[in-house]
Amino acid sequence: MGENNKGEGRAFRNFVTGVVIGSVVGSITALLLAPKSGRELRKDIESQANIVLDKTGEVKDTLVEKSGQWKEQANDAAIKLTEAVKTQTKEIVDKVQQVKREHIDSPEKVLEDAKGKIAKLSKEIDELQASKK
Numbered sequence: 441m442g443e444n445n446k447g448e449g450r451a452f453r454n455f456v457t458g459v460v461i462g463s464v465v466g467s468i469t470a471l472l473l474a475p476k477s478g479r480e481l482r483k484d485i486e487s488q489a490n491i492v493l494d495k496t497g498e499v500k501d502t503l504v505e506k507s508g509q510w511k512e513q514a515n516d517a518a519i520k521l522t523e524a525v526k527t528q529t530k531e532i533v534d535k536v537q538q539v540k541r542e543h544i545d546s547p548e549k550v551l552e553d554a555k556g557k558i559a560k561l562s563k564e565i566d567e568l569q570a571s572k573k
Contacts, residue, residue, distance in 0.1 A: 449510060456499045456502070463491075463495060467492065468485075
């Protein structure tokens with residue numbers, strides 16, 4: 441999720457930079473190539489500069505809004521991840537404690553099971569030896 445937001449942010453920033461640079465270059469080119477007097481040219485340059493400043497302000501506002509959204513998304517993701525890790529950690533600890541209790545509480549049972557299995561194996565070994573004779 442984080443990598444995706446970084447890529448989107450980079451693409452958006454590149455797009456905005458392209459729009460601003462394109463607007464400035466296009467405006468300047470149009471003004472310099474238009475056949476006008478010095479006074480008209482200065483007024484046009486001032487007008488275009490104001491337009492660029494307005495667009496830059498809009499872009500800034502959009503970037504501030506987007507960065508706020510990205511920050512909010514990152515915080516939400518961090519909270520969800522933290523909760524998931526806490527939940528899974530608690531489940532693992534509970535399971536380990538349960539297994540520990542089962543084996544600690546009944547060593548006699550484990551010993552009896554082992555004795556039974558040993559006896560069963562001894563019997564099977566005896567039967568195999570008897571069948572080979």
